[in-house]
Amino acid sequence: MLRTKKIRKFFPAIKAGRIISNNAASTQVPVQLLDLLKKLVVQYDNVHRGQSRSSLITTEKFEASYDTIAQFINAPSRKNIILFRNATEAINAVMYSLLTEFKDGDNVVTTFMEHNSNYVPWYGLCKEILPKFGVKVECRLAKFNKETGELDLEHLKSLVDKRTKLVCAVGASNFLGTINPLKEIKAIADASGYLQPSGEARSYVLIDGAQIVPNMLIDVRELDIDFLAWSFHKMLAPFGVGALYGKEELLVKMKPFLYGGDMIAEGQVSPEKVAFNSLPWKFTAGTPNILGTILSAQAIRLLIDFALDPRRHKYFLADNKLEAADIKKAMAEIKAHEQALVGEALKILGSMPSLTIFGPKDPTRRTSLVAFSCQDKSPFAIAEGLSKLGVESRAGCHCATLAHHYYKLNPPASCRLSFYIYNDLEDVDRACWAVKKCIN
Ligand SMILES: Cc1ncc(COP(=O)(O)O)c(C=O)c1O
Incomplete structure (x- = not known):
């Protein structure tokens, strides 16, 4: 304990x-984060938008927060981490960013045990958005066993075929509590044979990590999933920040979700062409939740400290890499x-x-x-x-x-x-x- x-x-x-x-x-x-908030406002300033010492210090803390978040889930780098308001927005970002890649006859497979955040965006895509463009995409739902609460992997397998662009599943159900077998889900998606624009023949996998990232070890490289969404308000941080992990090669090719502000490459706007910023800023339109981001990363550091030894701060407010x-x-x-x-x-x-x-x-x-x-x-x-x-x-x-x-x-x-x-x-x-x- x-x-x-x-x-x-x-x-x-x-x-x-x-x-x-x-x-x-x-x-x-926790009180440490409340105290930190008070300290941060002394250097309160926007990021990437000023030459003052305060702006530079805040920018450094803000950017370093992405490194902490990446390390926590073993993502290769900050380029894999996109921050939004919450997990729901992160999942919507995947939906809108992939929107133009869907082809008539494709399908998305998700499950009956999803939080609405990982079902309704796909419902919206299939029933509200793409039909307006004459594109038919089906949203399929995998069953679970009512007695055991376990996902029916055989049923999931039967729904995934060579027209399944994406398999979306909750990491752990926020109603049943069931922890889903992510490796098995990934294997099913891998075997689909769906031809992605990159030439890869497999379905992408999006995991709603809202109930797993705060509670257990999640290693995105070991799981080899494409997208992972979660929120920091379920892991000690204040409300307002959610994260999306994405494989770099996918994020590079995907359309931005929100346009304007920091997501533009410096100076590269003309009536003919707008060039986008490098990752992760390509997905950061407008002034971000700067203090929330810093507090979220420090919440991770504190969470690890609390679990290892609450009397000692090895990571909280330190610059060290998470081991x-x-x-x-x-x-x-x-x-x-x-x-x-x-x-x-x-x-x-x-x-x-x-x-x-x-x-x-x-x-x-x-x-x-x-x-x-x-x-x-x-x-x-x-x-x-x-x-x-x-x-x-x-x-x-x-x-x-x-x-x-x-x-x-x-x-x-x-x-x-x-x-x-x-x-x-x-x-x-x-x-x-x-x-x-x-x-x-
Ligand atoms: C499994 C699951 N997915 C998604 C969400 C949505 O999280 P948020 O409200 O931060 O968008 C929750 C929140 O309860 C959840 O439990």
Whole structure:
């Protein structure tokens, strides 16, 4: 288990007595980042837009943040990292940037367990946008097993064919908790034979990493995926920054998503031609979320420090490169901690016969959340009851609307508890026993 006693001291929200068990939506911000924000405003200035010392210092910190983010997921360099407002915008960026590459008769394969952020953009592409240009592209959905919560790989395989340009899958479901087998998904996409404009014969793979990047080791080179999207507000940073990892050779060829501002090569605008900036700035139109970017990268550094030893800052505010062995160890500790918490939640909630728990029974197959429904009480009534008992949860479809309909839940809703590095077994026990109180 992580040293939660030490970690918890750094979170004002926890010191205020909150039992925070809605972390799959957003996590809390530690005091180190709040203090850093105050320090940063002394040199507050725009990036790439000034010769003042403040602008140069801020630019350096901003650019270095891309290196930290790249190192964290083992991306080759900052050129692979594009920052947006959130994971949803990052996925939309892939959709809009690839839009002109789709050919009549192509398809996109995604799954019934997606967050709407990784389904609705593809729905929009296939049903709203491309038909206006006379291009028919199908969006196909792979099933999952209702009992086990596991993705049906055979069904996924049967949907992928030589007209599948892209396979899009969630890394871990924010409703079922299921961690998807990314290597198997990649192998299925590789075998499709789709002829990409580069001459490669395979489907691209986009992984929605919103529920995996904050919780476990993700090595994009080992997974060999093409795109990975996630958000920093689920891993200690404040709201406002999401990331897209993309393979450099794809990003170089892709159309920009947003046009204007920093994405233009210096001075290269004429009525005839506009040349685009080099990566990653080609995808950074307009003034970016500068402070948010710096805080997001420092959140990564702090997360690793908290997991390795919360008494010591090896990476936070240091210029050092993140060592692969430390990232591996830290993320393994976080995963093990979360599995212990979710195992405890499954044990207690599983002892309540009126509850249906969704997703895998085995905590090692899940990320750190548990969603459930109750035969006698609406999820909203449970969540409101929990709130009265001081326990924070979430009721609703959690934007996993397809999956809630898949179970024919009416209303399409469940109640969800989700944990992060500052939660301990006591939080889990209090939250689960509060559920018992609410359903009785
Ligand atoms: C699996 C998954 N994908 C995508 C998102 C969307 O993230 P954001 O709101 O940062 O765009 C979430 C957020 O809950 C999520 O859990």
